[in-house]
Amino acid sequence: MAFSPWLSAPAALFLIAFFVLPLTDNALRSVASQAAAGANYLKLLTDPYYLWVIGVTIALSAAVTLASLVLGYPIAYFLVRKAGRWSSLIIFLTVAPLLTSIIMRTFGWRVLFARRGLLNVLLLDAGWIERPLALLNSPVSVVVGLVHVLVPFMVLSIASVLQGINPRLGESARILGAGRMRTFWLVTFPLSLDGIATGSILVFMLANGSFVTLLLLGGGSLQTLPLLIYQQFTTTRDFAFGAAMSNVLLVLALLCLLLQLVLIRRRGVKT
Amino acid sequence: MIRRLLPRKVRAESCAPDAALLLYVVLFFAFMLLPIIIVVVVAFSATEYITFPIQGVSLRWFRRIYEYRPFFNSLRVTLEIAFLSALFGALLGVPAALALTRWKHPIASLAMTFLLSPLSMPFIVLGFALLFFLSAVGFGASFLSLLIAHTVVSLPYVVRTVAGVYRGLSPNLEESALVLGASKWQAFRYVTLPMIRPGIFAGCLFAILLSVDNLPISFFFGSPATSTLPVVMLSYLENSFDPSIAAVSTVQLVFALTFLLVIERFYGLKGMAPAS
Numbered sequence: 001m002a003f004s005p006w007l008s009a010p011a012a013l014f015l016i017a018f019f020v021l022p023l024t025d026n027a028l029r030s031v032a033s034q035a036a037a038g039a040n041y042l043k044l045l046t047d048p049y050y051l052w053v054i055g056v057t058i059a060l061s062a063a064v065t066l067a068s069l070v071l072g073y074p075i076a077y078f079l080v081r082k083a084g085r086w087s088s089l090i091i092f093l094t095v096a097p098l099l100t101s102i103i104m105r106t107f108g109w110r111v112l113f114a115r116r117g118l119l120n121v122l123l124l125d126a127g128w129i130e131r132p133l134a135l136l137n138s139p140v141s142v143v144v145g146l147v148h149v150l151v152p153f154m155v156l157s158i159a160s161v162l163q164g165i166n167p168r169l170g171e172s173a174r175i176l177g178a179g180r181m182r183t184f185w186l187v188t189f190p191l192s193l194d195g196i197a198t199g200s201i202l203v204f205m206l207a208n209g210s211f212v213t214l215l216l217l218g219g220g221s222l223q224t225l226p227l228l229i230y231q232q233f234t235t236t237r238d239f240a241f242g243a244a245m246s247n248v249l250l251v252l253a254l255l256c257l258l259l260q261l262v263l264i265r266r267r268g269v270k271t
Numbered sequence: 272m273i274r275r276l277l278p279r280k281v282r283a284e285s286c287a288p289d290a291a292l293l294l295y296v297v298l299f300f301a302f303m304l305l306p307i308i309i310v311v312v313v314a315f316s317a318t319e320y321i322t323f324p325i326q327g328v329s330l331r332w333f334r335r336i337y338e339y340r341p342f343f344n345s346l347r348v349t350l351e352i353a354f355l356s357a358l359f360g361a362l363l364g365v366p367a368a369l370a371l372t373r374w375k376h377p378i379a380s381l382a383m384t385f386l387l388s389p390l391s392m393p394f395i396v397l398g399f400a401l402l403f404f405l406s407a408v409g410f411g412a413s414f415l416s417l418l419i420a421h422t423v424v425s426l427p428y429v430v431r432t433v434a435g436v437y438r439g440l441s442p443n444l445e446e447s448a449l450v451l452g453a454s455k456w457q458a459f460r461y462v463t464l465p466m467i468r469p470g471i472f473a474g475c476l477f478a479i480l481l482s483v484d485n486l487p488i489s490f491f492f493g494s495p496a497t498s499t500l501p502v503v504m505l506s507y508l509e510n511s512f513d514p515s516i517a518a519v520s521t522v523q524l525v526f527a528l529t530f531l532l533v534i535e536r537f538y539g540l541k542g543m544a545p546a547s
Binding site for chain 2: 010077103110230233247
């Protein structure tokens with residue numbers, strides 16, 4: 001039964017009104033309200049401080065993506081190849097943290113990482129460190145907090161691709177005399193690159209836009225674009241500049257989206 | 272059975288890596304659950320300050336949720352926004368998903384990409400842009416603005432899950448109904464709708480869970496009448512660090528788990544994994 005294409009019109013109109021128009025309006029505001037059009041962008045893209053902030057934003061997202069990949073891949077592999085009847089439990093444990101609020105998890109890390117927190121107390125008692133480590137309000141806690149939030153997305157993306165790889169391929173390699181490692185690196189891993197790409201783009205994109213973790217765990221040790229937008233809004237109140245920054249962030253997101261579409265097209269999968 | 276074909280050396284060696292992998296899996300999930308468990312434990316502490324392990328057990332911080340009005344009031348706003356945005360997301364999204372899934376035209380996939388695109392935008396950009404736009408239009412930082420902002424995110428979630436379910440269904444089922452004399456409305460009401468129902472519920476479930484925690488969007492519409500729970504929690508955290516936030520989080524977690532269990536009980540979670 002073919003439904004009339006017009007049934008999609010209300011949804012499309014809604015998004016044009018409240019998604020496309022606001023973003024366009026935002027793009028215009030960033031250039032219009034200043035006498036010298038584009039002065040905001042000149043400041044953003046030439047001032048060493050703002051270039052540094054953009055660099056930190058990208059570097060942080062890249063670090064979080066890489067860490068999520070390294071930590072998440074074995075879990076995805078275990079889930080698909082080894083978990084057997086435990087796979088529902090593994091899926092539940094992977095998805096369950098997504099049910100908790102971001103504030104809850106950040107709060108948990110603050111308790112753990114505090115100067116007299118659980119981690120420091122344990123390390124001191126074990127005699128591994130002399131004085132408490134300054135874990136909180138450092139880039140370390142930010143990366144840990146972000147990886148904790150985003151790694152489930154990586155695991156699920158990789159697992160869905162691993163699921164589609166025929167295990168017989170790896171078994172053939174083994175029978176033909178390849179070792180475990182060789183089989184993994186030459187057969188399974190290359191076949192799972194699609195999942196790695198999908199997961200990485202997703203995690204990178206989400207990391208780029210996050211600010212709650214940075215705000216509550218970073219303590220100003222890292223300045224990123226979303227954090228500056230937040231500050232423009234709450235304290236500085238230079239909205240035109242805030243709009244310019246959100247546009248830079250938007251361009252980053254669009255680039256990721258484009259990359260995603262290219263990958264999907266190449267794979268021949270329909271969205 | 273493949274194992275028997277492998278050389279003996281290979282068979283012997285294959286246990287150690289499995290054990291290492293299993294150990295890693297256990298450590299990984301300890302890492303994932305640790306901060307959550309800590310917060311739940313801290314919620315029951317008896318002291319004014321936060322220590323871990325806690326000293327003394329009490330329920331005073333749960334009572335504080337009720338006494339500190341902003342928590343209680345914002346919870347209501349949060350739930351109203353979450354359910355209403357899921358409802359409007361479904362009202363707009365379900366017809367769109369049905370219309371576009373089987374429409375064989377180049378525009379169809381383009382339109383689908385467009386309907387899903389809000390999910391790829393950083394929410395902070397969306398919130399920032401929407402606040403100024405809605406203020407210019409005259410809505411300001413109102414309940415309606417907040418609802419519109421959340422619906423922009425709920426809509427693509429519903430579209431994605433419903434399209435995923437509908438794509439997997441055979442068109443023959445509806446055709447049979449039509450051939451047997453059902454009207455288009457009857458075919459939709461008695462054939463299509465029951466089959467896509469899991470998709471609708473899954474989409475709404477995701478939309479609600481996401482909306483409840485969507486600080487980056489809610490944050491911009493913060494006025495006393497429109498502050499959602501995460502916004503209130505954030506501003507509370509910026510001033511004081513006491514166990515009440517842990518108590519609120521624990522209550523929230525219990526709500527989410529109950530909600531998920533109820534859905535599981537009635538509709539099953541199997542078909543709920545987000546379709547690509």
